[in-house]
Structure formats: C-alpha cells, structure tokens
Amino acid sequence: MFELEKLIRNNIKKLTPYSSARDEFSGEAKVFLDANENSLGSPLLKWYNRYPDPHQLAVKEKLAQVKGIGSQHIFLGNGSDECIDLLFRSFCEPGRDNVIICPPTYGMYEVSAHINDVELRKAPLLDDFQLDLVHLENLVDTHTKLIWLCSPNNPTGNSLNRTDIEMVLNNFKGIVVIDEAYINFARQKSFVQELTEYPNLVVMQTLSKAWGLAGLRLGMAFASASIIEVLNKVKPPYNINQATQELVLKALEEVGQVNDMIHLLVDMRQALTEVFLSMPTVEKVYPSDANFILVKIKDARKIYEFLLTKGIVLRDRSNVKLCEDCLRITVGTEKENTILVDAMQDWYAQ
Numbered sequence: 367m368f369e370l371e372k373l374i375r376n377n378i379k380k381l382t383p384y385s386s387a388r389d390e391f392s393g394e395a396k397v398f399l400d401a402n403e404n405s406l407g408s409p410l411l412k413w414y415n416r417y418p419d420p421h422q423l424a425v426k427e428k429l430a431q432v433k434g435i436g437s438q439h440i441f442l443g444n445g446s447d448e449c450i451d452l453l454f455r456s457f458c459e460p461g462r463d464n465v466i467i468c469p470p471t472y473g474m475y476e477v478s479a480h481i482n483d484v485e486l487r488k489a490p491l492l493d494d495f496q497l498d499l500v501h502l503e504n505l506v507d508t509h510t511k512l513i514w515l516c517s518p519n520n521p522t523g524n525s526l527n528r529t530d531i532e533m534v535l536n537n538f539k540g541i542v543v544i545d546e547a548y549i550n551f552a553r554q555k556s557f558v559q560e561l562t563e564y565p566n567l568v569v570m571q572t573l574s575k576a577w578g579l580a581g582l583r584l585g586m587a588f589a590s591a592s593i594i595e596v597l598n599k600v601k602p603p604y605n606i607n608q609a610t611q612e613l614v615l616k617a618l619e620e621v622g623q624v625n626d627m628i629h630l631l632v633d634m635r636q637a638l639t640e641v642f643l644s645m646p647t648v649e650k651v652y653p654s655d656a657n658f659i660l661v662k663i664k665d666a667r668k669i670y671e672f673l674l675t676k677g678i679v680l681r682d683r684s685n686v687k688l689c690e691d692c693l694r695i696t697v698g699t700e701k702e703n704t705i706l707v708d709a710m711q712d713w714y715a716q
C-alpha cells in the first residue's frame with residue numbers, strides 16, 4: 367500500500383502556503399492595485415510590469431495536450447533542478463530520511479541531497495549500466511523516501527530496462543522519480559502514460575534538451591494530483607517568469623519542428639558513433655538513447671586537454687567510477703561535429 371500522507375514532511379503537511387495577490391483575485395478586472403507593481407509599465411517591454419500567473423495555467427493546458435495527460439498531473443519548475451530540490455524539501459526530513467541514487471548518474475540529485483542535509487545511499491549501476499536491483503533493495507529502510515532513476519541515463523546514455531523500473535515501482539513504498547530529460551531521443555517509451563498505474567511515480571522531463579530551450583528554464587514533473595498539490599504548496603509563488611511562460615506557449619506549437627530536430631540529432635548521433643568507432647584508440651562507444659555519446663578512449667584526459675587548446679569543450683568523465691577513460695560528447699551541429707572530428711585527426715597526427 368502506498369500512503370502519500372506518511373511520506374510528506376510534517377512541517378509541509380501543516381504549512382499554510384503563501385497566498386499571493388494573484389491567488390486571492392485571479393479573475394478579470396479593470397484596475398489592478400493589489401500587488402504593488404509599477405502601474406506605469408516597464409522599460410523596453412511595457413507589459414512585463416505585472417506578476418506572472420503563479421499557476422501557469424495556459425502553459426499547463428498546452429502541455430496537457432502535447433503530453434496527453436490532465437493538467438492536474440503537471441508541475442512546472444525553474445528547470446528540472448528546481449523540481450529535484452522541491453522533491454527533497456517536500457518529502458525528506460533533514461538529518462533523518464535518506465534517498466537512493468544509482469551512479470554514475472546526473473550530479474544534481476547528490477548536490478541537492480547535501481544541500482538539504484539528506485542522507486544519500488548509492489546502488490551503483492552494474493557493468494552494463496543497468497540497475498542492481500538486489501543492492502537497491504538492500505539499501506531501502508523505513509526512512510528511504512525517494513529513489514532516483516535516470517533513463518536515459520546521464521552520462522552513460524542508455525535507457526534502464528523497463529522491467530527493472532517496474533520492479534522498483536511495484537515494490538518500493540516511497541516515491542520513485544524517473545528523470546526522462548533525454549526521453550525524446552530514446553527508443554524506449556516514456557513512463558508518463560503509467561501515472562494512473564503507479565501512485566508512487568514522479569516522471570521528470572525538461573524543455574532544456576530536445577526542445578532546445580535550456581535558456582528559458584522550464585522543467586516538468588508529472589505525477590498524481592496529490593503529489594503535484596504538495597509540490598505546488600512548497601514552490602515559490604512566481605517560479606516561472608512571464609517571458610518563459612509566453613515563449614514556451616509559442617514553442618509548444620512547434621512539435622513538428624522539434625521532431626525534425628530530434629530525427630536529425632539521432633542521425634548525427636549514429637554518424638558520430640561510427641566515426642569514433644573507426645578511430646584507432648577508441649575502445650568503445652556506448653549505445654546511446656540520448657543526444658550525446660559516451661566514448662571510452664585511451665588517454666581521455668589528455669585528449670580533453672588537447673581539444674581545449676583548440677577551443678573545443680567536451681565533458682571529461684574519466685575520473686567517474688564505471689566511466690574510466692570516458693569522454694561525454696554532445697551531438698553538435700554538422701559543422702561542430704566536423705570541427706571535432708578534424709581536431710581528433712590532428713591528435714592522432716601529432
């Protein structure tokens with residue numbers, strides 16, 4: 367049995383959330399004198415003098431269409447990073463509760479755990495970068511509130527086996543967070559459609575990757591209406607700014623354009639994989655379900671530094687456990703990929 371009430375921190379359960387001016391009156395009116403805004407306007411862009419919609423209703427309705435779920439199942443954060451922090455703050459009692467991550471994985475789960483003084487337990491991925499279910503199960507105790515799964519995983523690029531994820535969802539009494547930041551590049555399908563099946567599921571996605579909107583900062587958490595309610599209670603009232611809400615609303619009309627980019631990036635991922643596989647010191651290019659590849663290569667650190675001198679920046683993961691000698695390479699534009707490959711020829715020629 368999943369009991370959400372038992373997972374929420376007491377202070378959050380008791381919390382009376384901040385009631386903003388736009389909460390207390392949200393209808394149509396002629397004269398708004400309730401929020402101490404500058405009624406005269408703003409420089410450059412006249413209409414940014416007003417506070418944005420704290421509930422982001424328009425964006426959520428549009429997203430509900432795009433994702434095929436009800437808007438009561440959508441939470442919006444200032445990037446996924448805010449969603450991550452809010453999950454800690456809502457469910458994990460500092461100094462008492464713990465969470466589990468499966469490294470090598472996205473670094474923010476660990477940082478956020480430390481910021482919130484929440485114990486972090488690690489069940490490293492197996493050699494094939496899949497979940498170690500036995501280890502995972504052994505780490506769970508009565509104070510384990512969250513299990514963080516990242517699929518497709520960063521920095522390894524692979525999707526986690528669906529049956530393994532289902533095993534965790536079916537057996538863990540806390541909340542399972544699946545970070546699907548790279549889901550649009552994957553062969554696997556999203557868990558968003560499984561929300562009705564699993565009351566303990568939170569799926570995170572973002573507009574920062576496939577949607578190409580990292581600069582706007584919009585992260586999404588999809589979950590049961592009662593989990594979403596908790597997150598809404600804890601979030602800062604105006605966490606999604608007006609410019610982001612307006613631009614995202616427009617961008618969400620362009621599903622076709624985004625799908626074209628995804629196809630192109632996936633094709634270039636394949637091409638880049640083949641080029642790297644043909645290089646003499648490359649030991650492995652791990653199969654990727656994301657918009658990056660993980661390359662195991664002799665002298666990874668030295669190559670990283672060599673490329674820096676040419677103005678090319680990769681992500682050096684060579685000192686990360688299970689990613690020894692690995693570089694993480696984002697799929698760039700055709701031109702950027704060519705610059706990288708040419709520079710690699712220079713590396714071999716020197």
Ligand SMILES: *Cc1c(COP(=O)(O)O)cnc(C)c1O
Binds near residue numbers: 519585
């Ligand atoms: C890039 C990335 C994110 C995105 O975070 P935002 O704050 O939404 O930009 C989330 N999770 C993972 C695993 C990522 O790699």
